[in-house]
């Protein structure tokens with residue numbers, strides 16, 4: 001469990017980034033005849049929030065999936081630098097990438113991909129149980145995370161009994177309960193109204209970069225991007241701009 005407490009403001013945005021935790025080097029990825037990424041290089045620094053934007057089909061999700069080891073690029077490296085070591089994720093086999101995703105990365109998607117038959121508590125706890133943690137310890141940690149994200153009292157609700165924003169909080173808790181240090185989010189607020197979207201981004205930022213973790217968010221939403229410290233724009237599989245956000249880290 002992290003020291004994150006709901007209501008604790010994130011640290012002031014720093015324009016001096018930490019060391020690169022992820023480094024994409026010359027990534028190229030095609031799907032049959034479709035080129036999705038072309039010679040793309042990018043450093044993501046520890047503690048940074050990076051919004052990945054750009055037109056539909058520009059390669060955002062493909063980049064996110066390469067950085068997170070969900071897919072492998074055709075050429076190039078994805079260097080993960082953690083705990084003093086460097087790993088090229090693109091060279092790991094399926095089993096190694098899967099283990100890395102479970103231990104080091106967390107994922108939040110547009111629809112939280114929660115299991116409808118399970119309660120909020122069970123949906124979070126299952127991430128730990130998949131790592132071999134016993135049920136009682138896993139549920140204890142899950143309850144702490146739900147409380148930290150403002151969901152105390154909702155542990156026993158099933159997904160269908162939660163609002164969209166509450167369900168995304170459960171997804172945010174599940175993404176981090178295993179101690180992930182890099183969180184990837186693909187349109188995490190895409191299904192929410194603007195007020196709920198702001199709340200969910202607030203929670204997402206406070207619980208990730210607010211405690212020194214790293215956040216990479218694919219989004220079409222300018223409000224989401226404005227809350228991130230940095231915005232990278234892709235078009236036709238290449239980076240066309242990379243800028244710090246003036247209001248980086250702002251919370252509602």
Ligand SMILES: Nc1ncnc2c1ncn2[C@@H]1O[C@H](COP(=O)(O)OP(=O)(O)OP(=O)(O)O)[C@@H](O)[C@H]1O
Pocket residue numbers: 031032034035036054055056057058059060061062063
């Ligand atoms: N599994 C796949 N099979 C075939 N083509 C794909 C596949 N995934 C992506 N593509 C193609 O690769 C290109 C980049 O897609 P990608 O999903 O990365 O873009 P995106 O910027 O995330 O788009 P969107 O904003 O619409 O989600 C597109 O032309 C897309 O059609």
